[in-house]
Amino acid sequence: xxxxxxxxxxxxxxxxxxxxxxxxxxxxxxxxFWYRQDPGLGLRLIYFSxxxxxxxxxxxxxxxxxxxxxKERFSLILESASTxxxxxxxxxxxxxxxxxxxxxxGPGTRLTVL
Amino acid sequence: GESVGxxxxxxxxxxxxxxxxxxxxxxSASDYFIWYKQESGKxxxxxxxxxxxxxxRQGQRVTVLLNKTVKHLSLQIAATQPGDSAVYFCAENxxxxxxxxxxxxxxxx
Numbered sequence: 001x002x003x004x005x006x007x008x009x010x011x012x013x014x015x016x017x018x019x020x021x022x023x024x025x026x027x028x029x030x031x032x033f034w035y036r037q038d039p040g041l042g043l044r045l046i047y048f049s050x051x052x053x054x055x056x057x058x059x060x061x062x063x064x065x066x067x068x069x070x071k072e073r074f075s076l077i078l079e080s081a082s083t084x085x086x087x088x089x090x091x092x093x094x095x096x097x098x099x100x101x102x103x104x105x106g107p108g109t110r111l112t113v114l
Numbered sequence: 115g116e117s118v119g120x121x122x123x124x125x126x127x128x129x130x131x132x133x134x135x136x137x138x139x140x141x142s143a144s145d146y147f148i149w150y151k152q153e154s155g156k157x158x159x160x161x162x163x164x165x166x167x168x169x170x171r172q173g174q175r176v177t178v179l180l181n182k183t184v185k186h187l188s189l190q191i192a193a194t195q196p197g198d199s200a201v202y203f204c205a206e207n208x209x210x211x212x213x214x215x216x217x218x219x220x221x222x223x
Contacts, residue, residue, distance in 0.1 A: 004157070035213075042215035043158075043203065090157050102148050103211060105157030 003027070004106035006091055012112045019078040021109050023091030030096050032074035033103060034058075034066060037088040049074055081113045126220045133191040135217045137204035142185060144206040149178060149189045152201040152216070161189070161202075196221045 007022035025032065033048040035058075045058030047066040055066050063085060067075045074093075078085055088110050092103040127133045139147075145166040150158035164171045164178045164187070171178050177190040191198055199221045205211040 040215065043213040045211075092157075102150075102160040102163060103158075103205075105150075105159070107155070107157050 004091055004093055004104050006089075006106040006109050008109050009107060010110050010112075012114065013078075013081050014114050015082060017078075017081050017113075019081050019111065019113075021076040021078075021089055021091075021111070023074045023076070023093075023106055024072055025074075025093040025104070026072065027093070027095075027104075028071065029093035029104075030071075031094040031103075032068065033092040033094075034064075034074065034076045035090045035092065036060070037090055037108070043090065046076065081111075083113050085111065086113045087111060122217055123215065124218045124220070126222060127194050129194060129196060129221050129223050131194055133189075133194045133198070133219060133221075135189045135191075135202050135219065137187050137189075137214050139185050139187070139204070139206050139212075141206060141212070142182075146207055147178070147180060147187055148205045148211070149176075150203045150205065150213075151198075152203065154200075158203055191219075194219075194221050196223060 004025045013019050031050055034046045035043045037043050044060050046060055046064050047055055047058050049055050049068045052068055052071050065077045088108050090108045091106040094101045094103045148163045149161045151161050152158040162173045162176050162178050164180050169180050175192045180187045199219055201216040201218050203216045204214045
């Protein structure tokens with residue numbers, strides 16, 4: 001079974017802190033994604049990566065950055081956390097951009113910024 | 115821009131009834147669609163998919179219908195059970211997917 005794990009289920013940080021959210025997948029997938037999920041807004045894509053050291057902006061990249069130094073790991077970084085970044089963050093992976101494949105999601109990290 | 119939307123944010127059905135969840139999409143070039151189920155406290159999980167060269171696909175108790183003419187797809191759940199209570203998302207394309215907002219299905223015993 002594909003497994004996508006996220007470093008924390010719940011996280012509480014203060015405004016201005018630098019926040020790291022880690023995601024690891026164990027199935028050698030090329031593609032990895034970071035979403036945030038908010039009531040009434042659905043899933044919105046923050047950043048994605050099709051390969052190691054490669055990143056592409058999604059629909060709402062402002063205030064975020066990412067790092068993919070290894071194929072299995074995709075990190076989301078909040079350089080200076082703000083209260084409007086309080087949200088559920090979901091990481092996902094999929095095998096390849098050229099074939100038809102669903103995304104496999106992690107359990108999510110609920111981040112609260114005070 | 116592209117958008118995917120679900121017709122109803124909530125749906126309540128009686129246990130044993132059939133459920134129908136609808137989704138509209140805007141990108142006529144979309145060629146692959148997926149339905150996900152998200153249970154409380156978990157990430158979305160794949161239910162069923164369909165390619166644009168098909169108009170119907172069946173799984174175990176679930177059927178997806180695709181109408182490319184009106185850019186609409188639906189998820190039908192037969193004999194809905196309490197364990198089907200969740201948020202259901204449709205998504206288009208395979209790489210950088212665009213997700214709908216989700217429909218919350220509640221199954222009443």
